[in-house]
Amino acid sequence: MAKDKVVVVDDDEFMRDSLMEALQRPDIRVAGFGRAADALDAVSDGSASLLLTDMRMPEMDGMALLLEAKRLDPKLPVVMMTAFATIETAVEAMKRGAFDYVMKPFKAEEIDLVVNRALEHRRLVAENDYLRDELAKKFKPADFVGKSPAMKEVFEEIRQAAPSSATVFIRGESGTGKELVARSIHAQSPRRNKPMIKVNCAALSAGVLESELFGHEKGAFTGADKRRIGRFEMADGGTLFLDEVSEMDLGLQGKLLRVLQEKEFERVGSSETISVDVRILASSNRDLEQSIEAGEFRQDLYYRLNVISVELPPLRGRKTDIPGLALHFLQRHRLEEGVRVREISGEALDLLTRYDWPGNVRELANIMERLCVLGRTEIITAQQVEGALPKAAFRGQAAALVPAGDGEGGGAFRPRLLDEVERDFVKATLDFFSGARARTAEALGISERSLRDRLKRWNVAD
Ligand SMILES: Nc1ncnc2c1ncn2[C@@H]1O[C@H](COP(=O)(O)OP(=O)(O)OP(=O)(O)O)[C@@H](O)[C@H]1O
């Protein structure tokens, strides 16, 4: 068993010797020092499991040693030894990251106890780090499939962007893997042990989004019955992923710009300024240059976000990736309970490769899932694929497949296009609020931008 190295620092030789004596255990190797500066050398390489230090010492004292040791090895537990006269300093040391303190004079059992607790803590922290690293590996580009030149370039961009804290703007059509890119960057960055917090800017109305991002004080607005921490604060030390940032309303864009520039903000309804250390990743599936042209997106914000840019090409533009992706998704489901499917025929792969994938990788993932879960044979055949694909040419014809007659009166079920249902519902909500868009968007829980885009798409007049 590897022994734990415990570093003991006390300028009083008698104290130091008796402490080292007390720490004679088979699982521990003790290194004693009379000067703090010498002890620093012993912890600088991260090999120490515990530092036990006296508080009052000439030259560098215990507090200075604590701070310096923590800088060299942030995970090193430090236990302060102090006489009653300096108990306040001990409390201060705890605030600054000491693991614990013991008061002089102490008994051997007391020392044993605190040493055991500190070593156990150190082990748990190490274990935790290990588990988190394992988890991070899940998001390494190893799981990120693609051997087309376009994807190789994306992987290279991720590798280069990951170590810094620079803002990355990730663009690409829906379902191309933008979120996967964001996760990979975070997972390979020095921030990987801190959270990556995601905010979907399209899903929330401007007011809700603002308090989601910045938090609010109790009573900041009707319904704010408690103080709430915003996502910026939650992401402190880590990464904030602003998904579909193009959908953010103009007023909020201004506030976001300020946070990006100054790294500080106020909670809604508060005047206290909060500073954070957050790395920003942002994504959009729409052409932001066009949004800027149309006056819907601030150019200055765009420049701030677009420090590094990663562009994901649509799947139809990198067809060589399709077989690999299909096999990857097959592999994912193969081992699930009740799945009989084991492989896919070459013809079936050909068919998948010929299809245009308007929904990109997400659509392919869904189709593969369906083929795996519903498949009754060991091999996925071309016929099955043909049956599962929405038959490119049939797009838009789905409406024609719907039985005639409205069917609603008799309680009969009539399949309808989801888009059509959504349109009717949105229109009804708009009527309910006499055409007031802000209130309609709020009731629907979407941004005004997003409502406007939908109305435009459905040709619903202003
Ligand atoms: N290259 C890839 N390798 C493996 N899985 C992928 C790849 N690209 C995308 N996926 C998977 O496809 C699905 C869609 O990807 P993701 O959510 O990252 O897309 P997106 O660009 O964020 O889409 P949207 O714009 O709709 O939010 C996810 O399940 C993701 O894991």
Ligand SMILES: [Mg+2]
């Ligand atoms: Mg996404």
